[in-house]
Amino acid sequence: MTSARIALVTGANQGLGRGLVEGLAARLGPDDLVLLTGRNAERVAGAVAHVAADPATRSRVAGRVLDVTDADAVARLAAELHDQYGGVDFVVSNASAMLTPDRSQSAQADDFIDVANGGALAVLRSFAPVLRAGGRLLVVASSLGTLGHLDPRLQPLFDGASLDEVEKAVESWRTALHTGTAEELGWPRWINVPSKVAQVAAVRAVAAERRDTDLPADRLIACVCPGLIDTALSRPWFTDFSGAQTPAQAATAVLDLLLTERVDPATYGELVRFGRVLDWHDGTPPQLPDGLLVN
Template structure:
């Protein structure tokens, strides 16, 4: 094992003497639910996994069901969390700080999915609030809470690289150095879609592409600010691609009959969250254990 991986592995082991705390957003179904279940099964009864979502009834039902199914694993605790609220991420972070002092694993998985028959112009406000501004709010609120040896992970897609964007548009997301810059670029793209000017330019019609690229850009921007300190503390900040998943929403766009189930797709993501840190993953988009190139 390389010495840099070994040192981070040792740090991770020494920081797990206290109960660990994990949080998953968008966790009442699909991949998010599978991540909560996987974390609960891999962690200990002393640990806590927060299952969060925007519908109180669904959150409570999912948390109760998983608590029964997991049995002797970590405690599954439901928590209402709408990532579109201006202050909801900060308030939740404050509550978890008061309860636990910090967090060890955060998965940003909340997303609003758009079907092929939807007109993005009518949905862009809510879509970007969930997928993009929700992501940057989560990173701002929970970044300071991640304890030594912890993980701050955004679930994105292999579409989230500049390879999928026309070169003339790369400047919008390449080299950004703050989450504020990312938000500014997302707002400009959102407005261009809403007023129709994006169609006259080089922006792709499939809005998932710029949204995912912006999510990865946010991770890269935050990582650039934290890199040295996170390396010292054994913290991983990364985006992750789970690959094609067999869900009803994905089935609207593609043939997913041979795709992985949410539980199977969650496996590599859980490995990223719980295995020793690979420094090559820091600030990158990781797919099946390998960092994907950001630019052509």
């Protein structure tokens, strides 16, 4: 067991993930450990070298190859950190797959869903149980993750759902995408929308089960929307980046929530954007991005 704080970020080779690792490494202490994870060993090593070379880095930074689509691998890492350190203190589920408008949504669905939704589910299932007192677990989502962005016919699938029910709804949506029935069933054409709603619903499901034990122990489980960031993932979708943040800038609000001294109960299990809780039932079906290919 150790008194050192342990932090882990998934999808941390670049973009927001690396910005979060950089911020944690600068704001935590020299005895603390920040684990930078990704599924490509070479990119993980390069990102660790980049962070370690920054004069602002105070904490120890180590790389771990982790494919969040492999739930068993996620569980093994959580068990290892529990055995070695007694648990973890900060976890950010940030991994996401590239989604572009020039390829059909259905052709990209499996990889995107496996990483964004399967990865978030695996992290929640394996790391929430090893979160130490005072710990924080955040899932990076989007303001598109509120329930109102879905057709009213689909909202009951996620509203008040258990984690298993959320997973079942995601698989039902995946099947509809591949059978060509998604649109008639009311699923949005842009797969980013139900993916984000499902991420937030998963967090809400875990939080509903753990709230009574987590809040007295000052633990936080929540979703976070970092806002528009100028990254390779967002570049294909937007033309005006005049108001976009750099990954380092976007990491600031996330880090402030992650490192808050005491948990605000109002944020527990919710989707938080720049410190403000977004209403779960808010939102309207979004306008389709230009040039979107569906099938």
